Amino acid sequence: MGGCNCNCNKREKNKKICPICKEISEYIDRKIVREVVKTDIQRFIQMENYYICKNNDCDIVFFNENGDIMLLIRDINMRADFNKLKENSSPNCSGGSCGCGK
Template sequence: MSTINECCHGHNTQKIEQTKVHCPVCNTEGISVSKVTVEHLVTDDYLKLVDGEQYKICMNGDCSVVYYNVDNGVRFLKEQVKVPVWFKKDADPKYACYCSEVTEGQVIEAVVKHGAKTVKEINAITGAMKNPNCKENNPLGVCCHKIIQEAIDKGLKME
């Protein structure tokens, strides 16, 4: 839902109403994530706060919120999660494959130095996707294939 308002300079602005599917801090629409993923990735100090089933991950790289619950308002920030989330600002290391701890830099290096062009070639060179447990290790709770492909694309642009 949105409404049109006028800002102090006389321009029309659109005010977006907060909804449960949007991040409570930045209002970016989140992507559904399994409670299992959240339970495995929040730090032990915050594990007892994981309650409810409806979790989302904030996809805004500049926002400090990683996970939020649409039912009870619980949210977990970057520093409350065990791993750096690759698309969040200042993620270090920036993993392409969480299960095998392969970084985006390693994927790009495999492309630039070894000529890898496919996910299969990256897997052979770096060991990515050898120990799959994505639901528990990847912050999105899904296979890292897409993240690896994005890193390959970055590497191909550098050639």
Template sequence: MECCSGKKNIGRSAENCPLCNKLGNNIHYLAVEIVVKEELLSEVTKEAYFVCNNRDCEAVFYNRIKDRIFLVQDINLSANFDEIIKPEADGKSCAGKCGKCKETQN
């Protein structure tokens, strides 16, 4: 198993971000509910979402048909982001914190 894969990897589906057009990874709607601001919770529907992996993009989550887009400003910054983070420049979504990455860095 390669670095950062496994139970945190929710799906193999990917969709391009509606704002930056870069490929984003599938994420369960419950993960979106954890970090979206309380006043926007009713906007999160029970469907597949995608997380934009581009740190320079304002989009964080979006759905397949791209009619629901949650921006950086829509995210509760006091939420626990251990499970939901944008990847580092080296492409590791765990930012080197998972055991596999630590092993390969030594």
């Protein structure tokens, strides 16, 4: 689906409601989340779907599919080049980039 040749449904579930502010949030590649969080937080990033909350008034930046992992502003490495990472993100599943783990 979505050109990744696996059974993942990332493209179908590309939006989710933020568990805190209840605004619509968009899918973001797990690799991007891992690269922009602080080093001591990276170990908590699992191979699953993540979403970005774009509400400036919300404390959450990223959260996982179940909403049980919520990454706050304080968890983000502010020196990370978020835009460059987003540009380099590939849409295929090699290495589990779509969150399916394949």
